[in-house]
Amino acid sequence: xxxxxxxxxxxxxxxxxxxAQVIAAYPITPQTSIIEDLAAFVAKGELAxxxxxxxxxxxxxxxxxxxxxxxxxxxTATSAQGLxxxxxxxxxxxxxxxxxxxADVNRAMAPGWSIWTDQNDTLSQRDTGWMxxxxxxxxxxxxxxxQAYKVSEKVLLPTMIVLDAFFLSHxxxxxxxxxxxxxxxxxxPLELPLKLDVERPGAFGNLVFPxxxxxxxxxxxxxxxxxLEVWKxxxxxxxxxxxxxxxxxxxxxxxxxxxxxxxxxxxASTARVAVDELRREGVxxxxxxxxxxxxxxxxxxxxxxxxxxxxxVLDRNCSYGHHGIFHQEAKSALYALPERRRPELxxxxxxxxxxxxxxxxLVAILRKAAREExxxxxxxxxxxxxxxxxxxxxSK
Amino acid sequence: xxxxxxxxxxKNLHLPEEDWLRSGHLACPGCGAALGMRLALKALGPKTIVxxxxxxxxVINGPYPFHALGVPVLQVAFETAAVSAAGIRAALHMxxxxxxxxxxxxxDGGTFDIGFQSLSGAVERNEDIIxxxxxxxxxxxxxxxxxxxxPLGAWTTTTPEPNTKPxxxxxxxxxxxxxxxxxxxxxxIAFPEDFVRxxxxxRSITGTKFIHLWISCPAGHKSExxxxxxxxxxxxxxxxxxxxxxxxxxxxxINHEPKxxxxxxxxxxxxxxxxxxxxxxxxxxxxxQWEWQRLRAKAAMGEQLPxxxxxxxxxxxx
Numbered sequence: 001x002x003x004x005x006x007x008x009x010x011x012x013x014x015x016x017x018x019x020a021q022v023i024a025a026y027p028i029t030p031q032t033s034i035i036e037d038l039a040a041f042v043a044k045g046e047l048a049x050x051x052x053x054x055x056x057x058x059x060x061x062x063x064x065x066x067x068x069x070x071x072x073x074x075x076t077a078t079s080a081q082g083l084x085x086x087x088x089x090x091x092x093x094x095x096x097x098x099x100x101x102x103a104d105v106n107r108a109m110a111p112g113w114s115i116w117t118d119q120n121d122t123l124s125q126r127d128t129g130w131m132x133x134x135x136x137x138x139x140x141x142x143x144x145x146x147q148a149y150k151v152s153e154k155v156l157l158p159t160m161i162v163l164d165a166f167f168l169s170h171x172x173x174x175x176x177x178x179x180x181x182x183x184x185x186x187x188x189p190l191e192l193p194l195k196l197d198v199e200r201p202g203a204f205g206n207l208v209f210p211x212x213x214x215x216x217x218x219x220x221x222x223x224x225x226x227x228l229e230v231w232k233x234x235x236x237x238x239x240x241x242x243x244x245x246x247x248x249x250x251x252x253x254x255x256x257x258x259x260x261x262x263x264x265x266x267x268a269s270t271a272r273v274a275v276d277e278l279r280r281e282g283v284x285x286x287x288x289x290x291x292x293x294x295x296x297x298x299x300x301x302x303x304x305x306x307x308x309x310x311x312x313v314l315d316r317n318c319s320y321g322h323h324g325i326f327h328q329e330a331k332s333a334l335y336a337l338p339e340r341r342r343p344e345l346x347x348x349x350x351x352x353x354x355x356x357x358x359x360x361x362l363v364a365i366l367r368k369a370a371r372e373e374x375x376x377x378x379x380x381x382x383x384x385x386x387x388x389x390x391x392x393x394x395s396k
Numbered sequence: 397x398x399x400x401x402x403x404x405x406x407k408n409l410h411l412p413e414e415d416w417l418r419s420g421h422l423a424c425p426g427c428g429a430a431l432g433m434r435l436a437l438k439a440l441g442p443k444t445i446v447x448x449x450x451x452x453x454x455v456i457n458g459p460y461p462f463h464a465l466g467v468p469v470l471q472v473a474f475e476t477a478a479v480s481a482a483g484i485r486a487a488l489h490m491x492x493x494x495x496x497x498x499x500x501x502x503x504d505g506g507t508f509d510i511g512f513q514s515l516s517g518a519v520e521r522n523e524d525i526i527x528x529x530x531x532x533x534x535x536x537x538x539x540x541x542x543x544x545x546x547p548l549g550a551w552t553t554t555t556p557e558p559n560t561k562p563x564x565x566x567x568x569x570x571x572x573x574x575x576x577x578x579x580x581x582x583x584x585i586a587f588p589e590d591f592v593r594x595x596x597x598x599r600s601i602t603g604t605k606f607i608h609l610w611i612s613c614p615a616g617h618k619s620e621x622x623x624x625x626x627x628x629x630x631x632x633x634x635x636x637x638x639x640x641x642x643x644x645x646x647x648x649x650i651n652h653e654p655k656x657x658x659x660x661x662x663x664x665x666x667x668x669x670x671x672x673x674x675x676x677x678x679x680x681x682x683x684x685q686w687e688w689q690r691l692r693a694k695a696a697m698g699e700q701l702p703x704x705x706x707x708x709x710x711x712x713x714x
Contacts, residue, residue, distance in 0.1 A: 021490040024483060045713050049485040054479060055517030062476035062514065066447070066483025069470050074483075092473055160403055196468040196484060197441050198496055203463035203581030207455060 007168040010138040010175050011077065011103045012037035013159065014145025016047045017183040020075040024052040024063035029080040029115045030165040031105045035077055057082035061089040067206060068098040071195035073149065076100070079165065080107035080121045086126065089272070094129025094220060096205060099152035101145060105163045105169045108353040116354020117165035119265065119317035123325045131159040131218045131227055132293040138173040143244055150187050150234045155223040165223065167266045167352060168377040181242050228295040248297035249305060250289040253279065257286030259369055260305060262330055263314035264290040267357045271314070274362035283370050290326060306337050310344040312369050314350040315338040316345050323347045323377045350380035412438040413591055421464035423456045426621030428585045428611025430456060432530045435588050436499065438593035442467055444497045447481045447510060450474035451503035452537045462648040469602035475510040477502040478518035481525040489549055497599050498524060504531040508566050519575040524597065529568065529606070532613035541618045549676035550668045557671040564683065569608050573645040576704065577601040581641040586629035590639060592656045610637045618667025630662040635684040638691055644704050648695035659684060668691060
């Protein structure tokens with residue numbers, strides 16, 4: 001059934017179709033309407049789930065960990081400060097190998113208070129063992145939520161589905177909502193190999209001495225590597241059922257592009273329009289969108305970017321004291337290429353705290369790059385400290 | 397000693413026979429937490445899932461791949477015992493397993509301090525769990541640091557003399573009674589039948605149940621291992637730790653009328669109180685009297701009040 005819904009509603013429909021049994025969540029802008037929709041589904045009897053309305057995000061994930069340990073399919077959603085508050089348990093969920101699915105609506109971290117989008121909240125959770133999927137449309141959001149359960153339950157690692165605040169979470173788009181029967185064929189009920197069970201009384205999470213701890217962590221790494229293939233298989237299976245296919249990365253007009261803009265989330269959609277415009281002027285450029293960020297598809301990136309003249313990485317995030325996080329990650333992937341096949345790599349930080357990244361911005365960035373005028377690392381369209389001070393004084 | 401060790405013969409105890417705490421656990425000699433768990437599982441039996449946050453029991457249960465209990469155990473983050481148990485309960489409910497009890501088993505730090513928010517939230521939502529706080533009155537697992545359950549005047553490594561703890565202990569049962577929790581009680585390892593009865597009663601009640609279990613800790617209290625049960629009994633018989641139950645925050649039942657042995661007898665057996673000043677001792681004596689007056693007044697008020705109105709049956713769709 002086709003419907004015009006928000007990105008947040010697409011998350012909720014995905015969770016409903018996946019038949020999550022326990023939901024535990026706490027409100028935070030701009031995530032809140034996800035859990036409002038889920039509360040409504042439960043109240044109307046459209047989703048048979050227990051919704052634990054906890055007193056904090058920390059408790060939301062703790063409840064999910066308890067419920068998943070007992071074998072239930074679970075869901076939670078959050079943003080920014082809420083995800084940061086969960087951080088201890090983000091590590092815990094992966095360490096406990098629980099197939100939890102969490103939707104994070106990317107929101108900038110305070111201070112100053114911002115409810116608008118950037119990626120530093122989720123990228124700060126990069127090294128926790130979670131899988132991360134950055135979406136660019138509401139359809140992809142719904143499809144990725146359902147896929148995430150399948151992948152998570154296969155490799156026993158949690159997944160974070162990531163969508164940009166407002167640009168995706170609150171924008172209405174046409175979404176094909178699959179029939180329950182289609183999803184049921186794709187996603188069977190959860191049967192965990194090990195769970196809390198009074199008939200098989202095991203202990204989970206015990207003290208582990210140095211002689212064994214590393215082995216548990218190594219298994220997380222092996223599961224991440226396996227997941228790279230599982231995401232491809234699951235996407236293929238989903239494509240057979242729905243006709244919609246998603247790769248680990250998604251290319252646009254890459255065929256003869258000598259300049260490639262690499263980014264994640266909705267700026268990748270904006271970039272398509274910019275690329276079309278530049279191509280009309282004869283600039284051979286394209287877009288590569290990073291969709292699955294953990295596990296990291298380094299081989300795909302290297303294969304698709306090898307031999308290009310330059311790659312411009314657009315980061316809506318920053319690792320302060322270094323540079324954009326996708327920039328660093330791309331660098332690590334391209335280092336595997338022989339030097340003559342390795343493109344020049346340029347990083348642009350833009351759009352923090354929800355500042356708009358327009359077609360005009362991206363055209364200007366790519367044009368500058370084509371003219372060899374773009375520095376290796378730059379902050380796009382940012383006032384210098386003195387200019388900012390003067391502007392603040394002037395506005396008072 | 398005015399409370400004789402010989403007066404209490406363990407052979408006269410009437411307790412469930414079967415044990416679910418196995419040999420090989422890692423508790424210290426004389427540990428009240430090990431005895432408490434043994435009694436708790438005698439009471440609750442094998443259809444129980446135990447949730448253990450960071451606390452002594454996170455070690456006592458044994459390192460991977462060992463497991464000292466005959467029931468499933470989930471170890472969880474320090475501040476999450478209550479809500480983790482609530483999550484398990486939600487899953488069991490969806491699986492049609494409401495017959496399984498979920499027992500959150502946390503120390504005083506994990507209950508009075510870092511786990512308080514999650515506990516308050518779970519009680520407010522009336523999660524169907526049993527929560528036992530085994531209280532040894534300090535962070536003993538990390539090596540004896542003060543918690544908000546540490547009594548006034550006690551030595552710990554973060555309240556060294558002369559800066560022993562200036563504040564009295566937080567009253568957790570009263571705080572939870574004000575949540576209108578269906579059932580809250582205190583218990584002692586020295587009164588095993590009373591503790592077992594309270595757990596069995598807790599199991600029969602739907603909603604959140606909280607039991608505050610006073611336990612001895614020879615390592616942290618600086619006491620003799622062989623005196624653990626005796627000291628726990630003195631905590632009750634001196635009036636320091638009253639045994640009582642509260643239903644729905646109003647109906648109080650005092651379970652044991654203490655002999656009101658002078659508190660110095662209890663304090664003298666614990667090195668943590670060696671440095672008590674005369675003023676501190678005086679405060680402790682006065683507090684016992686005042687707290688008992690207050691408890692009796694609450695019990696009397698509860699008798700006069702009609703039962704609180706029962707909330708309407710939930711029409712919740714699940």
